[in-house]
Structures are given as C-alpha cells and as structure tokens.
Amino acid sequence: MTQVVVTGIGAVTPLGVGARTLYERWLAGRSGIEDGEGVAREYEPKEHLSVKEARRADRFTQFAMVAGDEALAEAGWSDELPYDSTRVACIIGTGIGGIGTLEHNHDVLRDSGPKKVSPLAVPLMMSNAAPGALSMRYKLRGHSYGIVSACAAGAHAIGTAASLIQSGAADAVVTGGSEAALTPLSKAAFAALDALSDSGISRPFDARRDGFVMGEGAAVLVLEDAEKAKARGATIIATVKGYGASSDAHHITAPQSEGLGAAQAIGQALESAGLTPADVDYVNAHGTSTPLNDRAETKAIKLALGDRAGQIPVSSTKSAIGHLLGAAGAVEAVATILALRDRMAPPTLGYEEVEEGLDLDYVPNTARPLETNGHLPVALSNAFGFGGHNAVLCLEAAE
Amino acid sequence: MAEKTITPEAVETTVREALAQFGPEPEEITLDATFEQLDVDSLDLAELSQIIEDEYGVKLKGEDVGKIKTVGDAVDLVVNRAG
Numbered sequence: 001m002t003q004v005v006v007t008g009i010g011a012v013t014p015l016g017v018g019a020r021t022l023y024e025r026w027l028a029g030r031s032g033i034e035d036g037e038g039v040a041r042e043y044e045p046k047e048h049l050s051v052k053e054a055r056r057a058d059r060f061t062q063f064a065m066v067a068g069d070e071a072l073a074e075a076g077w078s079d080e081l082p083y084d085s086t087r088v089a090c091i092i093g094t095g096i097g098g099i100g101t102l103e104h105n106h107d108v109l110r111d112s113g114p115k116k117v118s119p120l121a122v123p124l125m126m127s128n129a130a131p132g133a134l135s136m137r138y139k140l141r142g143h144s145y146g147i148v149s150a151c152a153a154g155a156h157a158i159g160t161a162a163s164l165i166q167s168g169a170a171d172a173v174v175t176g177g178s179e180a181a182l183t184p185l186s187k188a189a190f191a192a193l194d195a196l197s198d199s200g201i202s203r204p205f206d207a208r209r210d211g212f213v214m215g216e217g218a219a220v221l222v223l224e225d226a227e228k229a230k231a232r233g234a235t236i237i238a239t240v241k242g243y244g245a246s247s248d249a250h251h252i253t254a255p256q257s258e259g260l261g262a263a264q265a266i267g268q269a270l271e272s273a274g275l276t277p278a279d280v281d282y283v284n285a286h287g288t289s290t291p292l293n294d295r296a297e298t299k300a301i302k303l304a305l306g307d308r309a310g311q312i313p314v315s316s317t318k319s320a321i322g323h324l325l326g327a328a329g330a331v332e333a334v335a336t337i338l339a340l341r342d343r344m345a346p347p348t349l350g351y352e353e354v355e356e357g358l359d360l361d362y363v364p365n366t367a368r369p370l371e372t373n374g375h376l377p378v379a380l381s382n383a384f385g386f387g388g389h390n391a392v393l394c395l396e397a398a399e
Numbered sequence: 400m401a402e403k404t405i406t407p408e409a410v411e412t413t414v415r416e417a418l419a420q421f422g423p424e425p426e427e428i429t430l431d432a433t434f435e436q437l438d439v440d441s442l443d444l445a446e447l448s449q450i451i452e453d454e455y456g457v458k459l460k461g462e463d464v465g466k467i468k469t470v471g472d473a474v475d476l477v478v479n480r481a482g
Contacts, residue, residue, distance in 0.1 A: 050422060051421075051422040052421060052422030055420075115452070115453070116449070119442055119449065120446065123442070
C-alpha cells in the first residue's frame with residue numbers, strides 16, 4: 001500500500017496565524033476564546049493578501065489561502081511544484097462556505113434591490129471557493145473540489161486526499177478545511193438549535209459543559225506519496241497511516257448515543273493503518289463540549305479501543321479554540337501532527353468536574369509527555385458532523 | 400437616486416475611482432492603461448458596469464463591455480451610449 005506523508009502544514013486559528021503558533025499556545029494552556037467566540041483576531045488580511053486577492057475571497061477562502069501559503073512554503077513548493085501539475089490535487093472541506101458573503105448580499109438585496117447584488121456574490125459564497133482559489137494560486141491542475149460534511153469536512157478532505165494518492169490519481173494533494181461562520185445568521189441558527197454554549201465556555205468532557213463555542217479558521221496540509229517525497233529529499237513531518245469514515249444513519253444532528261458510527265470509523269482508521277488499539281498513544285477527540293457529543297464520543301472510544309481506551313490520553317483542541325466546524329478536522333489534525341512530533345499530549349483546558357461515565361484520561365489543563373516506549377507515536381484524530389458523518393484519521397510521527 | 404449628468408470628466412472620475420477599489424494603484428490607472436496591465440478582468444468589469452448603471456442610469460451591454468480594452472475605452476463606451 002502506498003504510504004502518504006505530510007510535508008507541509010499551515011493554519012489560521014483563534015490562537016493566531018501559523019500552525020506552530022496554534023500548537024505552542026495550546027500546549028502552554030492559552031485559550032483563543034474571548035466573549036464566547038473563537039475569532040481569528042490576529043489575522044489581518046492586508047498582511048497576507050493584496051487588495052484584489054482579499055476582495056475576491058470570502059473570509060473562509062482567505063484563511064485557506066494564508067494557511068496554504070504556510071504549508072506550501074514548508075513543503076518547499078513556494079517557487080515551483082515538484083510534480084507534474086496535473087498530478088497535484090486540491091481538496092478542501094468546509095461546513096458552510098461563504099456565509100458572510102451570502103448574508104451581506106442578502107442585506108443588499110433587501111435594502112437596495114436586486115440590481116445592487118454583487119457579481120462577486122456567487123464566486124465568493126460557493127462552498128468550493130477555497131479549493132478553486134488554491135488551485136489557481138498554486139497552479140494545481142489535478143482533481144479539485146470541496147468536501148461538505150459539516151463538522152467532519154476537514155477530516156474527510158484529508159482522508160479523501162490520502163485516498164487519491166493511494167489510488168494513483170495524484171502524486172500529491174493540497175488539502176485541509178476552512179470556515180468563517182461567525183456571522184449573525186449562523187450564530188442565531190446554531191443558538192436556535194441549542195448547540196451553542198450559554199456560558200460561552202468550551203470545556204469538553206467536563207460535567208458542566210453546556211454546548212460548543214464557535215470558532216473560525218483554517219488549516220492546510222501538503223500530502224505526498226511517501227516514495228516520491230523521499231526521492232525529492234522532502235522533510236517529512238508525519239504519516240497519514242489510516243482513514244476511517246462512516247455514517248450514523250440515525251439523526252440529523254444528534255450522535256448515535258452509544259457512539260456506534262464513530263466507533264466504526266475509529267476501527268476502520270486503525271484497520272486501514274494496519275494497527276491495533278495497543279498501538280495508539282494519543283486521541284485528539286472531536287470533543288465539542290456539547291452534552292451529547294462528549295458522552296457518545298467517550299463511549300465510541302471505549303467501544304473501538306477496548307481496555308486500551310482508559311490508558312490513552314484523550315484531549316480536545318476545541319477547549320482552546322472552540323469549534324471551527326468544517327475547519328475543525330483539519331486544524332486538529334495539524335495540532336495532532338505537532339503533538340506527535342514533540343511526543344506530547346496537549347491539554348483539555350477548563351476540565352475540572354468529572355461526569356459519571358466520562359472517565360477517560362482527558363489530560364486536564366496541563367500538557368504531558370506521551371509514553372511511547374521508543375516507538376513512533378500514533379494518534380487518532382476524530383471529527384463528527386451533523387448529518388451523522390464520522391471521519392477519523394490515524395496519524396503517525398515521522399521517523 | 401438622482402442620476403449624474405454624463406460628461407467625459409465625470410465618467411472618467413467614476414471609472415478611476417471604481418477601478419482603484421478593485422486593486423490597481425491609482426497612479427497606474429491612466430486612460431491608455433489596458434485592463435490586462437491593470438489585472439482587471441471580466442468580473443471587475445461586471446462590477447464597473449453595475450456602478451455605471453447605478454450612477455448614470457446607463458445599462459452597458461455585456462457584448463460591448465467584452466470588447467473594450469483600456470480605461471479610455473470604458474469612458475468612451477459610457478459617454479457614447481449616452482450620446
């Protein structure tokens with residue numbers, strides 16, 4: 001089986017601009033959440049994009065462009081692609097796409113009439129705008145499309161990207177997820193669904209958790225066929241060892257309460273990696289801080305990993321940045337990759353009160369070294385979305 | 400909204416101000432500058448047409464806009480349509 005490696009990563013998140021900024025600040029226990037929102041406050045479009053680039057891209061696409069520039073620079077791709085451009089794909093996930101553009105143009109339509117609606121409205125709001133923009137920006141001429149699976153989209157994108165390389169359809173893929181949905185309609189709609197935290201605190205797995213805190217941002221990864229990456233002398237950051245995906249086929253928003261679909265995806269990710277629960281050193285949980293998810297996910301981890309579940313550190317990036325929806329799976333995969341590199345389990349911030357039945361090792365509040373007994377550490381990164389979509393990545397540190 | 404009276408000077412100002420929002424530096428926007436030089440594409444011209452219609456009440460046809468190559472061509476198209 002063709003191995004797929006990661007050679008570049010980039011991120012824009014509520015903890016700042018840069019993949020390492022995200023990881024280092026999370027590891028140090030810093031939170032990017034203020035006033036109940038995870039805004040990418042340090043992102044300033046003018047620092048990264050020209051006037052034209054910025055006005056031609058919704059905020060979610062801008063995040064993907066900036067994360068993409070970072071990832072391609074790290075991969076050594078900034079000046080020239082190392083592969084035939086028709087063999088390089090671009091797969092980017094999003095939950096909602098350019099909803100800020102949609103809402104703005106709806107305001108214009110209502111207040112000023114149809115003739116004032118911008119000709120840029122469609123190209124900015126469409127959910128495939130980010131892969132479109134990245135393909136043009138980097139001249140990627142292979143498979144290119146968006147992945148839409150709500151809060152699992154970022155992980156589905158990476159899994160799909162790895163599958164394209166393994167199937168022989170691409171030598172490399174620029175992939176990830178992006179979201180910028182901190183808009184009035186989106187916030188009101190999630191609040192109406194009773195999904196958002198009233199307290200404005202993201203504390204996954206804690207007994208007091210009361211919903212998720214919405215965040216925004218993106219992460220982009222460069223994936224390559226391992227043999228080809230080695231042949232060109234690339235620096236390898238991690239290996240995408242396995243990928244599992246499933247559907248709960250149960251309820252449009254609620255997870256199956258026993259975590260059956262999620263456990264199936266976790267098992268499939270391990271099986272496709274050729275690994276067993278004994279090989280897993282860390283789980284980066286979906287851990288949304290909603291009452292339902294964290295309970296069902298805990299059950300899913302136990303179901304899939306058996307006795308091993310209680311011995312593995314399990315933490316949630318959302319405790320530090322909130323829920324980045326369609327970007328979450330990609331942002332969390334990037335954070336997981338850096339945690340594996342450093343052999344560290346980053347913390348679940350704010351975790352204090354134990355709830356009966358939620359009894360895994362959630363790494364409360366302080367990062368801790370992973371116990372790997374000298375082998376290359378392996379992690380699972382979970383992402384689950386409304387619609388019953390489950391996507392799980394199995395990641396391994398580089399040699 | 401009251402529409403502006405079309406004069407070459409007024410239209411030139413409108414076109415320059417619109418194009419400057421799209422990305423080119425104001426000093427680059429001369430009457431003989433081409434849209435290719437300014438990196439102004441069909442979507443920019445669709446926005447420009449919308450601004451022209453809004454300010455002067457002149458609706459530019461897509462096929463006419465598709466033929467113009469320079470900033471001066473855009474000004475002439477609007478002025479001639481009015482005449």
